[in-house]
Amino acid sequence: MEETTPELLPRETVLQIRDTCLCLAAQRAARRLARRFDAVLRPFGLTNGQFSLMVALNQPDPPPMGRLAPFLAMDPSTLTAAVKPLARRGLLTVEPDPDDRRSRLLHITPEGVALMRQAAEVWRSAHAALDAQLPSGLPETLRQGLAAVAAAPPPAPLNPGKDDL
Amino acid sequence: MEETTPELLPRETVLQIRDTCLCLAAQRAARRLARRFDAVLRPFGLTNGQFSLMVALNQPDPPPMGRLAPFLAMDPSTLTAAVKPLARRGLLTVEPDPDDRRSRLLHITPEGVALMRQAAEVWRSAHAALDAQLPSGLPETLRQGLAAVAAAPPPAPLNPGKDDL
DNA sequence: CCATGTTAATTTGATATCAAATGATTTATG
DNA sequence: CATAAATCATTTGATATCAAATTAACATGG
Numbered sequence: 383m384e385e386t387t388p389e390l391l392p393r394e395t396v397l398q399i400r401d402t403c404l405c406l407a408a409q410r411a412a413r414r415l416a417r418r419f420d421a422v423l424r425p426f427g428l429t430n431g432q433f434s435l436m437v438a439l440n441q442p443d444p445p446p447m448g449r450l451a452p453f454l455a456m457d458p459s460t461l462t463a464a465v466k467p468l469a470r471r472g473l474l475t476v477e478p479d480p481d482d483r484r485s486r487l488l489h490i491t492p493e494g495v496a497l498m499r500q501a502a503e504v505w506r507s508a509h510a511a512l513d514a515q516l517p518s519g520l521p522e523t524l525r526q527g528l529a530a531v532a533a534a535p536p537p538a539p540l541n542p543g544k545d546d547l
Numbered sequence: 548m549e550e551t552t553p554e555l556l557p558r559e560t561v562l563q564i565r566d567t568c569l570c571l572a573a574q575r576a577a578r579r580l581a582r583r584f585d586a587v588l589r590p591f592g593l594t595n596g597q598f599s600l601m602v603a604l605n606q607p608d609p610p611p612m613g614r615l616a617p618f619l620a621m622d623p624s625t626l627t628a629a630v631k632p633l634a635r636r637g638l639l640t641v642e643p644d645p646d647d648r649r650s651r652l653l654h655i656t657p658e659g660v661a662l663m664r665q666a667a668e669v670w671r672s673a674h675a676a677l678d679a680q681l682p683s684g685l686p687e688t689l690r691q692g693l694a695a696v697a698a699a700p701p702p703a704p705l706n707p708g709k710d711d712l
Numbered sequence: 713c714c715a716t717g718t719t720a721a722t723t724t725g726a727t728a729t730c731a732a733a734t735g736a737t738t739t740a741t742g
Numbered sequence: 743c744a745t746a747a748a749t750c751a752t753t754t755g756a757t758a759t760c761a762a763a764t765t766a767a768c769a770t771g772g
Contacts, residue, residue, distance in 0.1 A: 405580040407693040410620040412577035415570040455575040484750040528572040649720040
């Protein structure tokens with residue numbers, strides 16, 4: 383009797399997705415890097431994402447959430463949530479923009495700066511170690527490529543189209 | 548009176564992190580790509596991560612969770628959680644490995660295969676659109692680079708070292 | 713055979729993530 | 743000016759993510 387193999391996707395399809403999907407490749411790399419930097423930042427009680435957010439607050443003028451979300455390529459609601467543990471710890475404060483009370487400005491606190499001074503040191507050495515671990519030239523290439531991907535506009539969302547009708 | 552600028556990290560440090568951190572670049576690109584593929588897969592009720600997981604189940608022998616977690620570069624506990632909504636929908640089943648009842652094999656169901664047939668089609672066109680949007684050669688370069696990053700072993704975790712003592 | 717150690721997966725608790733709906737303001741229009 | 747439309751943020755509900763602690767099962771030494 384022939385054992386009928388259970389029906390699956392064509393093998394070539396599976397291999398194509400597995401080997402070429404940029405989304406999958408990006409998620410994997412992002413998870414690995416996240417764990418790596420989470421580990422070195424753990425002594426400061428920061429995750430890699432919190433670190434990136436805090437870095438972005440080091441500007442003369444406190445940035446509004448509406449600018450940070452696009453910069454981090456995250457949904458506004460994600461930023462709202464991300465800010466809470468940091469505000470709770472007193473590393474930043476959220477203040478309405480006097481010139482537009484819808485907008486909220488994120489101020490880094492002195493405690494936040496103090497913590498970031500140390501965290502930035504650790505970041506530096508951790509990133510140097512990562513660079514040293516990768517084939518020469520790859521870091522720059524990757525940065526460029528990832529930036530291009532992050533900048534690529536989403537495909538026209540096939541939506542009702544405010545233009546039609 | 549001199550307005551003393553609030554103390555911040557050195558500007559060059561901020562710019563260095565912002566412009567060179569591979570972790571930040573990866574998180575941003577990963578989020579953008581995730582949203583993009585989440586959008587096209589939404590009609591099937593699948594996220595990009597669920598899609599990748601389901602693709603990996605298209606093997607003659609159902610893979611154990613212990614092999615999938617490393618493949619997806621995710622924590623075992625994350626995989627445990629990720630499997631639940633898919634199992635609830637009947638797209639896969641979780642069965643103990645008869646040869647080692649600690650291990651669990653993930654079987655794709657006929658319903659899962661049927662859904663994936665359609666989803667794979669959509670993936671194909673979505674990915675083609677992405678490729679077309681990027682500078683020629685970049686997709687291949689990125690795949691390679693991301694794979695290298697995902698493969699890079701984590702730095703020796705400076706742990707108690709089971710060897711010492 | 714049993715005690716010990718090891719490995720696979722899960723649970724728990726916290727943060728991260730997004731879409732959709734809602735609230736709060738501001739801007740534009742009549 | 744007053745209503746409508748657009749903008750910024752938040753809430754809600756669901757999945758995603760990991761570390762640490764736990765449970766279940768296998769493996770090994772005695």
